[in-house]
Amino acid sequence: MTITIETVQHIAHLAKLQLSETEMFRLADEMEKIVGFADKLSELDIEGVKPTTHAVAVQNVLRDDELKPSYDREKILQNAPERDAACFLVPKVVE
Amino acid sequence: MNQSISAAEELAALTAHDASCRLAEGTVSSVQLTQLMLDRIAASQNNAFITVNPKALEEAAAADARRQKGEARGPLDGIPMALKDNISTQGLRTTCASRMLAEFVPPYSATVARRLSEAGCVLLGKLNMDEFAMGSTSENSYFGPVRNPRDPQRIAGGSSGGSAAAVAENLAYFTLGSDTGGSVRQPAAMCGVMGMKPTYGRISRYGVVAFASSLDQIGPITKDAQDCALVLNAIAGKDLYDGSSLVNPLPDYLDALKDGAAGLRIGIPKEYMGEGISEEVRMAVERMAGLLEAQGAIVETCSLPRTEYALSAYYVISSAEACSNLGRYDGVKYGYRTQAYANLAEMIEKTRSEGFGDEVKRRILLGTYTLSAGYFDAYYKRAQQARTLIMEDFRKVFHQYDVLLTPTSPVTAWTLGQKHANPLEIYAMDVCTVSVNVAGLPALSLPCGTDSQGLPIGAQFIANTLGEAVLLRAAAAAEKGGRA
Numbered sequence: 001m002t003i004t005i006e007t008v009q010h011i012a013h014l015a016k017l018q019l020s021e022t023e024m025f026r027l028a029d030e031m032e033k034i035v036g037f038a039d040k041l042s043e044l045d046i047e048g049v050k051p052t053t054h055a056v057a058v059q060n061v062l063r064d065d066e067l068k069p070s071y072d073r074e075k076i077l078q079n080a081p082e083r084d085a086a087c088f089l090v091p092k093v094v095e
Numbered sequence: 096m097n098q099s100i101s102a103a104e105e106l107a108a109l110t111a112h113d114a115s116c117r118l119a120e121g122t123v124s125s126v127q128l129t130q131l132m133l134d135r136i137a138a139s140q141n142n143a144f145i146t147v148n149p150k151a152l153e154e155a156a157a158a159d160a161r162r163q164k165g166e167a168r169g170p171l172d173g174i175p176m177a178l179k180d181n182i183s184t185q186g187l188r189t190t191c192a193s194r195m196l197a198e199f200v201p202p203y204s205a206t207v208a209r210r211l212s213e214a215g216c217v218l219l220g221k222l223n224m225d226e227f228a229m230g231s232t233s234e235n236s237y238f239g240p241v242r243n244p245r246d247p248q249r250i251a252g253g254s255s256g257g258s259a260a261a262v263a264e265n266l267a268y269f270t271l272g273s274d275t276g277g278s279v280r281q282p283a284a285m286c287g288v289m290g291m292k293p294t295y296g297r298i299s300r301y302g303v304v305a306f307a308s309s310l311d312q313i314g315p316i317t318k319d320a321q322d323c324a325l326v327l328n329a330i331a332g333k334d335l336y337d338g339s340s341l342v343n344p345l346p347d348y349l350d351a352l353k354d355g356a357a358g359l360r361i362g363i364p365k366e367y368m369g370e371g372i373s374e375e376v377r378m379a380v381e382r383m384a385g386l387l388e389a390q391g392a393i394v395e396t397c398s399l400p401r402t403e404y405a406l407s408a409y410y411v412i413s414s415a416e417a418c419s420n421l422g423r424y425d426g427v428k429y430g431y432r433t434q435a436y437a438n439l440a441e442m443i444e445k446t447r448s449e450g451f452g453d454e455v456k457r458r459i460l461l462g463t464y465t466l467s468a469g470y471f472d473a474y475y476k477r478a479q480q481a482r483t484l485i486m487e488d489f490r491k492v493f494h495q496y497d498v499l500l501t502p503t504s505p506v507t508a509w510t511l512g513q514k515h516a517n518p519l520e521i522y523a524m525d526v527c528t529v530s531v532n533v534a535g536l537p538a539l540s541l542p543c544g545t546d547s548q549g550l551p552i553g554a555q556f557i558a559n560t561l562g563e564a565v566l567l568r569a570a571a572a573a574e575k576g577g578r579a
Contacts, residue, residue: 008460015418015463016425017456018448027460033519034461040407041477044484051479052486054309054339055535056295056560061338075202081432088428091439 001039003032107131107265111322114268115170118162125162125173128268129155129217132175136219136266141242143257143266145180146188147220154217161215170325172215177267179258180221181228182313183302184208187218191304192236193226195424195431195450205302206334207271207313214329219267222257226452227421228273228306230254231281231521232514235454240511245287245551249508252282258316259286269317269326275306276409277503277528279314280540284503284553287542289570290316291323294561295535296341299334307416308339310409310532320570323539324348327563343561351564356572357391359565362496366402367527372505379544379552380502386576387500387569397496399488404481405530410522411465411478412533417455418462424450457518486534493559498569502527503540503553531557539566541573 008028012019019027073086082089106114106123117123129151136144148154158173167173178184181191183201185208190196204212212218225235233241233256241256243249244264251260255272259282262270272279274292283290292314300311315326327348334340363384368377388394426432426446433445451459465474492499505526514521531538536557543554556569 003464007464011460011463011467014467015459016422016444016447017451017459018444019456023456027457030457030518031460031464034410034457034522035464037519037522038407038411038465038474038478041404041411041481042473044401044404044477044481046477046480046484049480049483051476052482053479054295055482055486055533056339056341058296058339058341063335071202076428079199079202079429081426081430090427091436091442093439 001032001035003028003035103131107135109268110318111174111268112170112325114174118173119167125155125158125175125217126152128173129175129219132219132266135264139264139266141244141247141251141260141264142239143223143241143260143264144177144220145190145192145223145238145257148187148218151175151217151219158215158217168215171211171329173217174268175217175219176211177219177222177258177261177270178208179224179255179270179272181224181273181304182208182271183304184218184221187221189221189304190237191227192224192238193450193452193455194237197237197431199429201302203302206299206336207330208302210330222255222261222270224257225254226455227304227417228254228275228278229417229454229458231277231524233257233282234511235452237452242511243286243508245549246508249510249550250285252285252504252508254278255316256282259283259288259290262286262288262316262318269315269322271313272316273303274312274314274532275310275413276532277525279316280503280528280538280553280555281525283316284540285508285551287551288316288318289320289323289539289541290314291327291539291563291566292531292537293327293331293563294341294537296339297331297537297561297563299337299340301334301336305420307413308420309416310413320352320567320574321349323570324352324567346564348564348567351567352571354568355390356387356569356576359387359392359498359569359572360496361387361392361394361569362397362492362499363394364399364402364492364499364501365396366399367501371526372502373507375546376502376505376507376552380500380554383543383554383573384500387572390572390576392572397492397499399492399530401481401484401488402530405485405533406523406526408478408481408485409525409529409533410461411474412482414458414462415466415475416462418459418466421455421459426450454518482533485530489534489536489559497558497565498562499557501555501557503555507546507548507550507552527555536560537563537566539570541570543573
């Protein structure tokens with residue numbers, strides 16, 4: 001599998017990462033090697049084999065929907081990069 | 096060396112259970128132990144700690160006060176310990192060794208942190224690691240690499256390198272790490288201490304920063320099997336805040352230590368002893384097998400034929416889950432935010448590009464690629480099918496054996512910077528540990544001698560689901576064999 005600069009660009013866009021040209025060339029090369037390594041899986045006969053999502057099966061865990069106190073708003077907002085009163089502040093998203 | 100220095104060295108080198116006896120006898124206080132650890136942390140050059148807890152001595156004084164009133168909480172009350180820096184601690188910054196979270200102060204504590212605190216442990220601070228636990232060397236840290244206390248020119252292993260180095264250098268009586276593909280066991284092996292990855296779900300992950308959610312598990316790093324059992328007793332069990340934590344009843348893990356090796360059925364999977372494993376490592380593991388056999392264990396060679404696919408399956412699954420888990424770092428609610436931006440999209444992209452290091456970006460891109468349109472079936476789904484086959488292999492051998500014995504790492508600690516040029520070469524070093532996470536099994540690494548350069552070698556025991564007790568039984572017997 002060849003990983004082109006265009007592929008890296010596309011993937012980086014999906015992953016919300018900005019890459020410099022140097023990074024892009026390096027990553028195309030590294031990803032090609034890593035994906036080539038993952039291609040080892042194509043040797044496996046997986047006909048009819050069920051995929052495993054979790055090694056230890058746990059069923060849906062349900063609980064009663066009871067009202068409980070949650071974390072203090074002020075404490076949560078202390079980690080905000082930018083805030084305004086009780087809100088997280090972000091650049092304008094609607095015109 | 097004058098007498099008071101060597102007395103302090105001796106006190107620092109105690110196991111947690113021996114330190115606990117001294118506390119119970121009243122020959123030492125928690126404040127003394129804590130001050131000793133803080134002094135050693137301040138003097139250490141190995142970069143095991145990212146943050147020291149300014150309230151450690153206060154916590155120790157509270158433990159001493161409880162004891163004086165006859166209200167000591169149990170064997171870990173007053174014992175100074177430290178946590179990997181991806182375990183949230185209320186009011187004490189939790190960085191994941193990333194620029195992204197360099198200033199993050201959690202509003203709540205992880206369940207494991209809370210349980211240890213309730214057991215009376217003193218939190219010394221937060222331990223260095225590979226950024227977001229991605230790596231096998233603890234060099235991928237925003238705060239600089241961890242050095243191996245056995246040889247500071249070498250890596251401590253990773254990703255819980257700080258957790259292993261701190262125990263090896265006697266900077267804490269025990270620590271917790273996290274293990275997604277070997278991140279507790281491999282650094283423990285490279286630093287010459289013990290590290291356990293329990294069964295997936297045995298310990299709550301609430302408040303632990305997620306890397307690969309179907310693989311992550313917390314584990315103790317200790318000086319011996321008895322300490323490992325003590326810590327497990329304190330932190331294992333169901334947690335309402337973690338839906339994946341298991342309800343299965345908990346044994347007293349200390350009971351397992353007495354059983355000895357007689358009659359223990361040990362399988363050595365041949366796929367773990369062949370090509371790529373250094374001769375010295377293979378011989379050390381065989382020597383340990385011999386010691387256990389001499390104590391009455393039954394040792395045989397067995398086979399896990401699909402082992403060679405575990406590494407590829409692991410990197411596909413873990414990167415896919417990581418790229419999803421790390422989607423939350425957008426500079427909006429917490430963490431780093433870039434300085435200058437024209438709009439929201441640019442703010443998020445620049446925040447992520449400046450906040451994450453190279454290895455994290457590599458995994459995010461790999462995960463995004465394998466999950467993207469047209470590749471999902473070839474990679475992610477196929478890796479999950481390989482996972483089913485790898486689990487089947489284990490299920491078969493556990494009909495015949497109580498534990499499997501393998502090397503933890505194919506080689507001993509390498510020089511800092513040695514493998515920077517080729518990420519794949521570092522990934523390949525995880526070959527002995529990843530299948531355990533893929534199958535959700537418990538495993539433990541313990542020291543089994545040193546190589547010709549004096550570097551520690553680790554042996555790994557693997558047990559069937561919820562087999563932590565038999566791992567401790569095997570480890571305790573191996574320790575005894577080593578001393579005899």
